[in-house]
Amino acid sequence: LFVKDVIGGFECNDGNEGIPSVLKRKDETSTARACLNPLRTDLTFQNLGDIRGMIAVDQVGNLGGEKYLYVQGGNIAENGVDAFLSEVMIELSANGEYTVQASSASNNNDDDVNASLPPSPVSSLAMLSASGASGVVLTGYDDAFVENSLYHSHLDSVSKGQSIDKDAVAASATLLARSAVAAAYQSEDNEVDAATAAAYALDLLPNAVSSSSNIFENLYNCLFSDGNCETFVNYASVESANDAIRTGINLGIGQPLGKPPNYYVSVYNHENGQGFVAASGFKYGAMDSSADDKDDYVKDYGDNENDSFLLRPSLLEMSINGLLNDFLGRGSFADSDDGSVPELVGCSSSNDCSSVSYCSSSDSNELAAISTCAGGKCICGSRAHYHPAFDEAISPAANRAPGWFLIDDNDQGVSAMITEPNWSSFVGVRAYNDAGKGVGIYASISGAIFTSICLAVVYRLKKTFVKEKVY
Numbered sequence: 001l002f003v004k005d006v007i008g009g010f011e012c013n014d015g016n017e018g019i020p021s022v023l024k025r026k027d028e029t030s031t032a033r034a035c036l037n038p039l040r041t042d043l044t045f046q047n048l049g050d051i052r053g054m055i056a057v058d059q060v061g062n063l064g065g066e067k068y069l070y071v072q073g074g075n076i077a078e079n080g081v082d083a084f085l086s087e088v089m090i091e092l093s094a095n096g097e098y099t100v101q102a103s104s105a106s107n108n109n110d111d112d113v114n115a116s117l118p119p120s121p122v123s124s125l126a127m128l129s130a131s132g133a134s135g136v137v138l139t140g141y142d143d144a145f146v147e148n149s150l151y152h153s154h155l156d157s158v159s160k161g162q163s164i165d166k167d168a169v170a171a172s173a174t175l176l177a178r179s180a181v182a183a184a185y186q187s188e189d190n191e192v193d194a195a196t197a198a199a200y201a202l203d204l205l206p207n208a209v210s211s212s213s214n215i216f217e218n219l220y221n222c223l224f225s226d227g228n229c230e231t232f233v234n235y236a237s238v239e240s241a242n243d244a245i246r247t248g249i250n251l252g253i254g255q256p257l258g259k260p261p262n263y264y265v266s267v268y269n270h271e272n273g274q275g276f277v278a279a280s281g282f283k284y285g286a287m288d289s290s291a292d293d294k295d296d297y298v299k300d301y302g303d304n305e306n307d308s309f310l311l312r313p314s315l316l317e318m319s320i321n322g323l324l325n326d327f328l329g330r331g332s333f334a335d336s337d338d339g340s341v342p343e344l345v346g347c348s349s350s351n352d353c354s355s356v357s358y359c360s361s362s363d364s365n366e367l368a369a370i371s372t373c374a375g376g377k378c379i380c381g382s383r384a385h386y387h388p389a390f391d392e393a394i395s396p397a398a399n400r401a402p403g404w405f406l407i408d409d410n411d412q413g414v415s416a417m418i419t420e421p422n423w424s425s426f427v428g429v430r431a432y433n434d435a436g437k438g439v440g441i442y443a444s445i446s447g448a449i450f451t452s453i454c455l456a457v458v459y460r461l462k463k464t465f466v467k468e469k470v471y
Helices: 002-007 081-092 121-128 166-185 194-204 214-225 230-247 315-331 437-467
Strands: 033-036 053-058 068-073 099-102 134-139 276-279 282-284 308-310 371-374 377-380 394-396 405-407
Touching: 002 121, 053 081, 053 121, 053 166, 068 081, 068 166, 081 099, 081 134, 081 166, 081 194, 121 134, 134 166, 166 194, 166 214, 214 230, 230 315, 230 371, 315 371, 315 377
Parallel strands: 053 134, 068 099
Antiparallel strands: 068 134, 276 282, 276 308, 371 377, 394 405
């Protein structure tokens, strides 16, 4: 849905300029714009412009004992960005412990431009842009999943014996960061070659991510061992406090991950990540106050001064949002006299950061000068934003409670609405056909008959024992 909103151009029924996401803060610069129908709690994504390329990452935690990573794609986009990214990744890893190779998965299907790509956001980008733009997927497998990788099963956890290659994850993170810098160095006319861009990225980011660093170890523990770890809880608590101050409503921290972490999704509603609008005391998944069939209690947004758009993300989502705000917000400090980095002020919410002086007021982005709290430290600017991630054919029903959705009859079928990841019959997973209701009904009837026979035999046997006086 995010890719469609950016590539296809999002159209808000109430005007693309949107309305204040928190009515009582409508005059504040930091207040995001939002849309009532289709509901979007934040329209900041409209400032992104065109997407030229994308890098996705998939299953790099288990390389099957090898030290090879693979780049999927690189032969789809008309603008050539995906080919450039593929070459950059291979170039960047040339002298590293973990090397990147071009995948042997080829596109032998002229009707499907995504045949050489594993399921990923890159596939959506290529299809929605009609191959005008695409990207690459960095993976830990070539044309099939690593044998016994245990992905997408109940054993996909370190607590169940899943083996995670920490060094491979760290190498992938380093490669991803350097590739992003190299991509940003490329000119609009693609005048920079891969080797030059890679050299620039290495010079700018000479230090690799260490799998033994405190930050890496903390995140590893949170993502693979204890989903309710102190790091995630701290970041999520601050984000929850910031939202409570901004909207005046404290929704608390969302769905926890558990220990060990459980990444299976839940029912999508306002308790589990669905954005909604609170207007005149009622909650709606979307609003259309001009609809002819609306109920009398549906009032216009703005009739009550406490009207606002609300979102209760999960613990994982809130933590990632806080982490992005924290690390990205540390790059906009005002220049000091001696060139040193200022000591960050501690905080528990954005209210504690109103008086900090180290956020630059000369930044081209006005919002970067607004201090906020992330992870217990005052940083500059809120850089991370939430966006719904459900299928593009699904939209919240207007003037109904959260959890009600409509299906677009004109959906182009860019992605399957409900699906499990699939690629080819050789991908390394086992699929089972749905046997239908008949087997279950047959098993139930057979079980009932067998149970009845057993009861009759036991009853008859008991009577015989009683008659013979042996019971």
